[in-house]
Amino acid sequence: MSEKRATREAYGATLIELAGEGVPVVAVDADLSGSTTTAKFGAAYPDRLFNVGIAEQNMIGTAAGLAVGGKVAFTGSFAVFATGRAYDQIRNTVCYSNLNVKVAPTHAGVTVGPDGGSHQMLEDIALMRVLPGMRVLVPADAVAARAAIRVAATTPGPFYVRLGRTAVPVIYGDDYTFELGKARVLREGAHVTLAACGVMVEQALAAAEELEREGVYAEVLDVSTIKPLDAATITSSALKTGAVVTCEEHSIIGGLGSAVAEVLGELAPTPLVRIGVRDVFGTSGEPAELMAHFGLMGADIASAARDLLARRG
Amino acid sequence: MTGAGRIAAIEAKAARMRYDIVEMIAEAGSGHPGGSLSAADIVAALYFDVMQHDPTRPDWPERDRFVLSKGHAGPVLYAALAEAGYFGRDHLATLRKLGSILQGHPDCLKCSGVEVSTGSLGQGLAIANGMALSLRMDENPARVFCLLGDGELQEGEVWESAMFAPHHGLGAVTAIIDHNGLQIDGACSEVMCLGGVAEKFAAFGWEVRETSGHDIEGLLDALTEPAADPAVPVAIVAYTVKGKGVSFMEGEAGWHGKAPNAEQTTTALGELGIQLEAATTAMIEGGAR
Numbered sequence: 001m002s003e004k005r006a007t008r009e010a011y012g013a014t015l016i017e018l019a020g021e022g023v024p025v026v027a028v029d030a031d032l033s034g035s036t037t038t039a040k041f042g043a044a045y046p047d048r049l050f051n052v053g054i055a056e057q058n059m060i061g062t063a064a065g066l067a068v069g070g071k072v073a074f075t076g077s078f079a080v081f082a083t084g085r086a087y088d089q090i091r092n093t094v095c096y097s098n099l100n101v102k103v104a105p106t107h108a109g110v111t112v113g114p115d116g117g118s119h120q121m122l123e124d125i126a127l128m129r130v131l132p133g134m135r136v137l138v139p140a141d142a143v144a145a146r147a148a149i150r151v152a153a154t155t156p157g158p159f160y161v162r163l164g165r166t167a168v169p170v171i172y173g174d175d176y177t178f179e180l181g182k183a184r185v186l187r188e189g190a191h192v193t194l195a196a197c198g199v200m201v202e203q204a205l206a207a208a209e210e211l212e213r214e215g216v217y218a219e220v221l222d223v224s225t226i227k228p229l230d231a232a233t234i235t236s237s238a239l240k241t242g243a244v245v246t247c248e249e250h251s252i253i254g255g256l257g258s259a260v261a262e263v264l265g266e267l268a269p270t271p272l273v274r275i276g277v278r279d280v281f282g283t284s285g286e287p288a289e290l291m292a293h294f295g296l297m298g299a300d301i302a303s304a305a306r307d308l309l310a311r312r313g
Numbered sequence: 314m315t316g317a318g319r320i321a322a323i324e325a326k327a328a329r330m331r332y333d334i335v336e337m338i339a340e341a342g343s344g345h346p347g348g349s350l351s352a353a354d355i356v357a358a359l360y361f362d363v364m365q366h367d368p369t370r371p372d373w374p375e376r377d378r379f380v381l382s383k384g385h386a387g388p389v390l391y392a393a394l395a396e397a398g399y400f401g402r403d404h405l406a407t408l409r410k411l412g413s414i415l416q417g418h419p420d421c422l423k424c425s426g427v428e429v430s431t432g433s434l435g436q437g438l439a440i441a442n443g444m445a446l447s448l449r450m451d452e453n454p455a456r457v458f459c460l461l462g463d464g465e466l467q468e469g470e471v472w473e474s475a476m477f478a479p480h481h482g483l484g485a486v487t488a489i490i491d492h493n494g495l496q497i498d499g500a501c502s503e504v505m506c507l508g509g510v511a512e513k514f515a516a517f518g519w520e521v522r523e524t525s526g527h528d529i530e531g532l533l534d535a536l537t538e539p540a541a542d543p544a545v546p547v548a549i550v551a552y553t554v555k556g557k558g559v560s561f562m563e564g565e566a567g568w569h570g571k572a573p574n575a576e577q578t579t580t581a582l583g584e585l586g587i588q589l590e591a592a593t594t595a596m597i598e599g600g601a602r
Contacts, residue, residue: 055477
């Protein structure tokens with residue numbers, strides 16, 4: 001687990017791979033092709049990358065037109081602009097027409113770091129999740145990101161793939177396969193369920209290690225598909241452990257924690273704690289500092305699990 | 314067809330469409346007559362002369378594409394599509410009703426012939442540009458026509474897209490601005506002045522043409538004359554009258570988005586019926602010449 005790579009690194013590389021395989025992928029970026037790594041795709045396929053300049057609404061609209069024409073259209077930019085600034089375009093043009101547009105921005109979450117709260121998107125999962133027809137993928141590492149991008153490219157219709165800026169440990173091996181709508185049980189345990197997505201999967205695994213030393217056995221789920229949510233796996237784990245902690249680098253409102261709470265509330269009411277950013281904006285700092293500042297570390301998850309188990313009795 | 318016959322045929326289609334527009338909106342009890350009527354001649358010229366398309370094959374790859382960026386003018390598109398034969402005329406009476414293929418704003422998943430859903434203003438030109446990029450990648454010579462409202466030009470995204478098309482050499486794109494000068498709250502010049510629309514598009518690098526949007530000959534010239542540079546997109550500023558064809562709707566912003574009552578409908582259809590009859594007669598005479 002020593003190798004570290006940013007999930008965004010998988011972006012341009014995977015598009016190159018897909019184009020080589022004959023998938024009609026194109027990318028539309030908004031002056032951030034170097035940061036998102038779509039520039040690498042553009043270097044390999046110059047006639048398939050279109051730069052709209054600093055114009056995210058036009059980025060989504062142009063991608064929509066390419067999709068109408070039969071292309072698999074990926075878009076760039078940072079998560080905050082790609083979702084927030086172009087929300088109506090994603091809703092009314094992409095989703096309402098059920099177009100083959102894959103919104104896959106980078107720089108989601110507090111791990112953006114020093115750029116600060118204006119650039120740390122913490123509400124994107126919430127925004128994307130409520131759109132009819134939109135599938136929402138949050139890969140945990142670069143391997144999962146590649147697989148998620150491939151699934152998005154080869155499954156018709158709108159997708160949101162959440163990618164990050166900062167290098168994070170590679171959790172998965174080359175044998176990893178991404179199953180749309182399936183949560184993965186990374187570690188089995190009977191006492192508490194830790195349901196995580198994105199960079200928080202690594203933290204949940206660390207929390208499980210810490211808890212195990214105290215004799216508490218945590219079941220760790222990588223919920224890489226937030227929508228459609230794997231209600232069966234989550235419910236079955238919750239029924240087994242009777243306690244659930246959700247872990248996301250996102251607002252606790254509207255994201256993974258909310259999605260899990262909705263499902264459990266209907267199917268298997270279970271004591272639950274949401275680890276995430278608690279209804280505030282981000283702030284400048286180094287990614288590791290910010291993870292600690294916002295209580296997103298493995299130790300924070302372990303502590304929340306202990307409290308939950310004590311409260312539940 | 315001779316020049317006069319060609320024009321008379323389009324005028325007859327436009328007259329038919331105007332009648333259908335008012336009738337379907339009256340039946341629906343809501344809708345947008347003003348901007349549908351102002352665009353009728355433009356859309357008639359496109360669907361019944363300029364555009365290569367085949368109602369029996371809505372997905373024919375070589376077809377020219379039409380994007381109704383001003384989606385609230387759905388009735389003008391529905392009237393053209395029904396008249397062309399994309400779906401039966403019986404659907405017109407279902408406009409805006411539960412289960413209809415004719416939604417309040419065009420829905421491509423429900424209605425044959427609608428290339429992409431529109432309704433939220435400012436978004437059509439970006440889509441048209443993307444469609445043109447896709448056609449170019451496929452070495453497909455089809456053209457893309459995008460109809461925008463003038464009030465819609467207040468949306469910032471329009472200008473993002475206006476910048477994009479010339480930069481990327483999208484000569485396949487033709488933007489048509491239905492410049493009727495009115496929007497919901499009143500005159501565009503008072504709500505939010507557009508300045509010189511033609512000058513703005515020219516400054517962004519478009520080849521700009523200005524014509525009356527009710528002069529079929531002028532519209533045909535503007536829509537068919539090749540650009541001096543084939544890589545330069547064409548913007549047509551079509552000066553129109555909102556509510557064109559119905560005396561009490563013409564030039565009245567209040568008719569942007571409301572249906573006529575029973576009495577008004579009778580008056581409107583009476584006027585449009587006379588125009589339709591005259592246009593049909595002229596077409597027959599023109600064709601006979």
